[in-house]
Amino acid sequence: MxxxxxxxxxxxxxxxxxxxxxxxxxxxxxxxxxxxxxxxxxxxxxxxxxxxxxxxxxxxxxxxxxxxxxxxxxxxxxxxxxxxxxxxxxxxxxxxxxxxxxxxxxxxxxxxxxxxxxxxxxxxxxxxxxxxxxxxxxxxxxxxxxxxxxxxxxxxxxxxxxxxxxxxxxxxxxxxxxxxxxxxxxxxxxxxxxxxxxxxxxxxxxxxxxxxxxxxxxLILEGPDGRITLHGWLGPDRLEEAFLSVSGATRRSPVASISEAMDRLSTGTSLEYAALTGQSVVVVEQLLTEAGAELHAAGHGKVWSPRSRVQEQA
The missing domain is CATH 3.40.30.10 (Glutaredoxin)
Known part of the structure; x- marks a missing residue:
């Protein structure tokens, strides 16, 4: 192929x-x-x-x-x-x-x-x-x-x-x-x-x-410590390393709370929630299910979003 x-x-x-x-x-x-x-x-x-x-x-x-x-x-x-x-x-x-x-x-x-x-x-x-x-x-x-x-x-x-x-x-x-x-x-x-x-x-x-x-x-990153240009899709670790190298920022931990992750992303794929929280896809899907997130299908993957207040009150 x-x-x-x-x-x-x-x-x-x-x-x-x-x-x-x-x-x-x-x-x-x-x-x-x-x-x-x-x-x-x-x-x-x-x-x-x-x-x-x-x-x-x-x-x-x-x-x-x-x-x-x-x-x-x-x-x-x-x-x-x-x-x-x-x-x-x-x-x-x-x-x-x-x-x-x-x-x-x-x-x-x-x-x-x-x-x-x-x-x-x-x-x-x-x-x-x-x-x-x-x-x-x-x-x-x-x-x-x-x-x-x-x-x-x-x-x-x-x-x-x-x-x-x-x-x-x-x-x-x-x-x-x-x-x-x-x-x-x-x-x-x-x-x-x-x-x-x-x-x-x-x-x-x-x-x-x-x-x-x-x-x-x-992506062209320009910070206090330099400038770097990246091409193509890349993983969270590679992008973060590039950012830290030009920004001089201190590395931050992934978002620990699934509820905070839901507030930040709202609608997001399993892979997006996994990247933000540092969890595996399997673990993050379990956490989202336990948190009452609404599950949607897209192609062959899963998409999640917080349930609306109207849905919660129904």
Whole structure:
């Protein structure tokens, strides 16, 4: 079996490295590049080059959420959306078996099996995504409207796609998630319709090249003790080591309480809860069950969320 599969727009998603390359970028990527220390800063700045439909970025979530939750007071995050899928028109790759959207489902299933992070690939069979540009433009709009909500919006978009199998390029899906965040739809829609959000996204496409990213995910960590660039999905320990090496921060223990983990993650996969708590998947699933967490199925994996107060009172 081939260890790499093309992304819908012609880039390749490699199962070993966990890198989805940007279209037209064929050069090999190093595992990590370290540079001399940068300016002193109170926090470590993490520039995350990503795309809302990037499966390798979804597989990074356990490590990413563990780091950003445990060290959240020491980290500032800047997202850059690099444009993984412009569209399907004219694309076919006979050699790698992808001619049309439904062919992507198998590759997502391979990523899920290899990583243990559940993926619901049904969207490619039932309501395929034509382009990752609409959700990227929506994210740019939220950034302009309420930058403090961008992180949460990106996570919810990914949950709808990778866990619920919904087409996140649809305007109605995106507007429903905007409303869920507590933001007003009218100013969001205006930013999308008048081209302001698209212009912001197009600046991100330029920034992607400026920072030297050639694939997703790319993480650029800049702290008081240095700068390091990481490519592809990686485990919680590797990401934490990289952060500690540039931040000078003292290592923190995993979240000990399952109730605190539920407060921090809310909806999360078994692998995400395991990464945050430092427990095995088997143990953390038992703890979540004992805590009364609600269990959902996604692909071949498990997803957990705290029961709502309405459910508890019923």
């Amino acid at each position: 081939s260890q790499s599969s093309p992304s819908p727009d012609g880039g390749a998603c490699d199962l070993e490295s966990g890198i989805c390359t940007i279209p037209g970028e064929d050069a090999a990527l190093p595992q990590a590049v370290a540079t001399p220390p940068g300016p002193k800063a109170d926090r470590t700045r993490i520039t995350y080059v990503t795309d809302p439909i990037c499966s390798a970025c979804w597989i990074l979530e356990p490590a990413w959420r563990s780091l950003t939750q445990r060290y959240r007071d020491l980290i500032e995050v800047q997202h850059i959306y690099g444009g993984l899928l412009r569209g399907w028109r004219g694309f076919h790759d006979v050699g790698n078996g992808i001619r049309r959207p439904k062919d992507v489902a198998h590759h997502w299933d391979e990523f899920a099996e290899r990583s243990g992070q559940p993926i619901n690939s049904s969207v490619w069979l039932s309501d395929p995504i034509d382009s990752s540009y609409p959700p990227s433009i929506a994210l740019a709009a939220v950034r302009l409207l309420a930058p403090e909500a961008e992180d949460a919006f990106l996570r919810r978009i990914r949950e709808e796609l990778f866990l619920n199998g919904r087409n996140i390029a649809r305007p109605d899906v995106l507007e429903a998630l905007v409303t869920e965040l507590g933001l007003a739809v009218a100013p969001y829609r205006q930013l999308v319709e008048n081209g302001t959000a698209q212009a912001e996204f197009e600046r991100d496409l330029v920034r992607t090249r400026e920072v030297g990213a050639r694939g997703f995910p790319t």
